[in-house]
Amino acid sequence: MTDSVFEGLNRPIAEMMETQRSIRRLTDRPVDHSIVRRCIELGLKAPTGSNGQNWEFIVVRDAEIKARFARQYRRAWPLYRRTIDSSTPSNARMLDAVQQQIDHFESIPVIVVACLAGGRPTGPYVAKSSYYGSIYPTVQNILLAARSLDLGASLITLPLWSARRSRRILGLPRSVRPACLIALGWPAGRYGPTTRRPVDDVIHLDRWRP
Ligand SMILES: Cc1cc2nc3c(=O)[nH]c(=O)nc-3n(C[C@H](O)[C@H](O)[C@H](O)COP(=O)(O)O)c2cc1C
Numbered sequence: 015m016t017d018s019v020f021e022g023l024n025r026p027i028a029e030m031m032e033t034q035r036s037i038r039r040l041t042d043r044p045v046d047h048s049i050v051r052r053c054i055e056l057g058l059k060a061p062t063g064s065n066g067q068n069w070e071f072i073v074v075r076d077a078e079i080k081a082r083f084a085r086q087y088r089r090a091w092p093l094y095r096r097t098i099d100s101s102t103p104s105n106a107r108m109l110d111a112v113q114q115q116i117d118h119f120e121s122i123p124v125i126v127v128a129c130l131a132g133g134r135p136t137g138p139y140v141a142k143s144s145y146y147g148s149i150y151p152t153v154q155n156i157l158l159a160a161r162s163l164d165l166g167a168s169l170i171t172l173p174l175w176s177a178r179r180s181r182r183i184l185g186l187p188r189s190v191r192p193a194c195l196i197a198l199g200w201p202a203g204r205y206g207p208t209t210r211r212p213v214d215d216v217i218h219l220d221r222w223r224p
Contacts, residue, residue: 037166040199
C-alpha cells in the first residue's frame with residue numbers, strides 16, 4: 015500500500031463534512047486492512063467520557079459472520095421500515111438503498127463493529143448519555159476519514175437487533191457491548207452534498223424558543 019492512498023486525508027475538512035453521507039451501494043473490490051486501520055486510528059482521536067477510551071472494534075471480513083448479521087438485519091428491517099414515510103422522494107431513495115444493502119449484505123467488503131467495553135448504560139441520565147455518547151464521536155471520525163479516502167461507508171444499527179445474538183456472533187464477553195456497525199467498501203455511486211434542516215431553525219439563543 016503506497017502512501018499516496020492516504021493523501022485524501024489532507025482534503026479540506028469542511029468539504030468532507032458537507033459531503034459525508036451514507037454510501038450503501040458498494041463494489042466488491044477489496045479494502046486493504048491498512049486503510050481500515052488508519053480510519054480507526056483517526057477515529058480514536060475522538061473524545062470519550064472521562065477519557066475512558068473504552069472502545070473496541072471488531073473488523074469483520076468473514077462471510078459466515080456477515081451472513082449472521084444479515085439475518086438479524088432482514089428480521090428487523092420490515093418492522094423498522096413501517097415507521098418511515100416512503101412518500102417523499104428522498105425517503106423512497108433511502109429505502110431503496112437500504113433494501114439494496116440488505117440484499118447484498120454478505121458482499122460488503124468490511125464491517126467494523128464498534129463496541130463499548132466495561133461500564134453499563136444505567137444510572138442517572140448523564141451516565142447513560144455519556145455511555146453511548148462515548149462511541150459516536152469516534153464513529154463519525156471514522157466516517158469522515160472514509161469519506162476523505164473516497165471509501166464508501168454507512169453507519170448501521172439494525173443488524174444488532176438482538177444484543178444477545180450479536181454478542182454470540184462475535185464471541186464478545188458480557189462486559190463488551192456492540193453499539194453499531196460501519197459498513198465499508200469502494201462506492202458504486204458518488205459522495206455528494208447532503209440536505210439538512212436549515213441551521214437557523216435549530217439554534218436557540220440562551221433558552222428554548224419554539
Ligand atoms: C444511530 C444511527 C443508527 C442508524 N442505523 C441505520 C441502520 O440500521 N440502517 C441504515 O441503513 N442506516 C442507518 N443509519 C443511517 C441514517 O439512516 C442516515 O445517516 C440518515 O438517513 C441520513 O442520511 P445520510 O447519512 O445519507 O446523510 C443510522 C444512523 C444513526 C445516526
